[in-house]
Amino acid sequence: MVNSDNAKIRLLDAAGPEFAAKGFEGATVREICLRAEVNVAAVNYYFGDKERLYVAAVKRARALREEQVPMPLWAETLPAEDKLRQFITILLSRMMGVQAAPWQTRLMMREIQHPTAACRELVRDYMRPDFELLLGILDELVPAEIPRYRREQIGFSIVGQCFFYLAADSVVSLLIPAEELATHYQIDQLAEHIQQLSLAALGAVPPLDGMLLSPPTARPTNSWNPS
Amino acid sequence: MVNSDNAKIRLLDAAGPEFAAKGFEGATVREICLRAEVNVAAVNYYFGDKERLYVAAVKRARALREEQVPMPLWAETLPAEDKLRQFITILLSRMMGVQAAPWQTRLMMREIQHPTAACRELVRDYMRPDFELLLGILDELVPAEIPRYRREQIGFSIVGQCFFYLAADSVVSLLIPAEELATHYQIDQLAEHIQQLSLAALGAVPPLDGMLLSPPTARPTNSWNPS
DNA sequence: AATTGTTTTAAACACGCGTTTAACTGTCGT
DNA sequence: ACGACAGTTAAACGCGTGTTTAAAACAATT
Structure with missing residues (x-):
């Protein structure tokens, strides 16, 4: 992989706050990708769909908060x-x-x-x-x-x-x-x-x-x- | 008014549980109107838009719970x-x-x-x-x-x-x-x-x-x- | 019975959504 | 040098959303 999980992590970091602020339904894939400076297709490329991105974001939130x-x-x-x-x-x-x-x-x-x-x-x-x-x-x-x-x-x-x-x-x-x-x-x-x-x-x-x-x-x- | 607030009340009673279960974004006007057995346009006719229906549903929920x-x-x-x-x-x-x-x-x-x-x-x-x-x-x-x-x-x-x-x-x-x-x-x-x-x-x-x-x-x- | 005003209806509108596509870019191994 | 492949891109697709429209149905008044 070239830049592989760089975009993946940026996506997660952008998805977390967005989901937290607007909820799963309220947050939009487009806005998340805009924040992450990533193409819209990235979310499906790396996570399959919006829901699996959400689950990953929750897991990451827990891990972050625990080490903080x-x-x-x-x-x-x-x-x-x-x-x-x-x-x-x-x-x-x-x-x-x-x-x-x-x-x-x-x-x-x-x-x-x-x-x-x-x-x-x-x-x-x-x-x-x-x-x-x-x-x-x-x-x-x-x-x-x-x-x-x-x-x-x-x-x-x-x-x-x-x-x-x-x-x-x-x-x-x-x-x-x-x-x-x-x-x-x-x-x-x-x-x-x-x-x-x-x-x-x-x-x-x-x-x-x-x-x-x-x-x-x-x-x-x-x-x-x-x- | 003829039947005026009959539909209005049915709408409120249907909107409450729907908003409660799925949230403002998650709930859909169509589903609410289906429950209330009311045409989709009724929401705009009686409340103006979805948001004001939501506010009315919250007020009604409070009043109901208080008298219960x-x-x-x-x-x-x-x-x-x-x-x-x-x-x-x-x-x-x-x-x-x-x-x-x-x-x-x-x-x-x-x-x-x-x-x-x-x-x-x-x-x-x-x-x-x-x-x-x-x-x-x-x-x-x-x-x-x-x-x-x-x-x-x-x-x-x-x-x-x-x-x-x-x-x-x-x-x-x-x-x-x-x-x-x-x-x-x-x-x-x-x-x-x-x-x-x-x-x-x-x-x-x-x-x-x-x-x-x-x-x-x-x-x-x-x-x-x-x- | 005709008229007026209110309520209800089916259909359509414009828009934003998540997702997909197909072409393109860059990097590596051979 | 070139083919294979992971990564990225712009554009489009199909669908469901909230909302609007214009006509029909209805009730009340004259």
Whole structure:
């Protein structure tokens, strides 16, 4: 091959944001090829058809996002509370990115809401491992007698709180004034809030009555280096 | 007008489920009119174009869902804990319906994820009042000194937990075996779990350590009559 | 019964879509 | 030098889309 996968990769990089922004139906092959500076026929040449390009774009989005914000390997001795805090921060970071949610996340989001063939392996390769990781952390935080299904529900409660800011950010933006968003809705602050609320529910820290004395911003997230 | 809004209403009733299932781009005017047993030109005759039909369908979905599962008027004396439980149950009921999420909810869901003109008033007329209601309940549960933005974050945490099962049900279905879903993920059980976890976080009930003694199914939701 | 205005109809329109074709370009092995 | 082949190109194809049209059907009023 001469230039073989050069065009293929440019196509993928152009398809990702386009599908993320407009969905499978809304995005057009022509626009994607225009962005990629590639002939329209390239999509059929390299991927067969639009749908297989879409599936490839979803896979690539997952891989990219995972290496952008990987889950750290924790030391055995690290307290479960700290692991949970970092887990939540990473979850929020993946979902919200630095400013707005990156196209990789938005694309996976669409896949979650309107599952196609790509969804099954998305869950298997991407979400399942993270969820098991979370369950492992919870194992250290809740009494051993609590059944697995309860831990899973607790896990969903934690994930759900993070997920909300991704999935319903349009609602949050309309409910909360812009200046309050800027002041109190940064990733670290939300992570601290969710972590504190969750730990309080599990009895690992005092309930909210005491939170006044240590508001979320007072205790910054343990620093870790995602790069 | 003779038969005027008969066709108009049939059109709306057909458009709702269609838009909910396939989205604005995916749904076709022809298919909608076929369902409604109406000529294709009716859409332009009554609504002008496809987009205004969509907006009308969203508005109608909101109105329908609100009267299907209304928020009750609570007695002044009702403990805040009970109000919260009922609020959560209603939220979950609206989102999950009896079996799967009804088309009204799915349609509003699409609007939340990919906001169009209809989103702004959807928040203003539908979500804002409910959120204020929730904040009112939280006022009775948290110390007076806790600032408003903290209560809002707590509100989002509660809403987020419910919202997750609507927005990510494809993921939940893939993560949790079918039989466990049937056994432990009924509306009342989830409502009990979310309510208990939230109250524990606020210090209104003992933390999860004590939950073993009173698992979510043990204390059924107070009955109320939505009809 | 004739007239007016509203609603419904079948057919067509213009356009954009995903996909295909067939010719062309460049690169390599022989 | 030349044939074989991967890569690229412009143009076209067939189809489905939202929308429009002009006539027919209908109901109400005069």
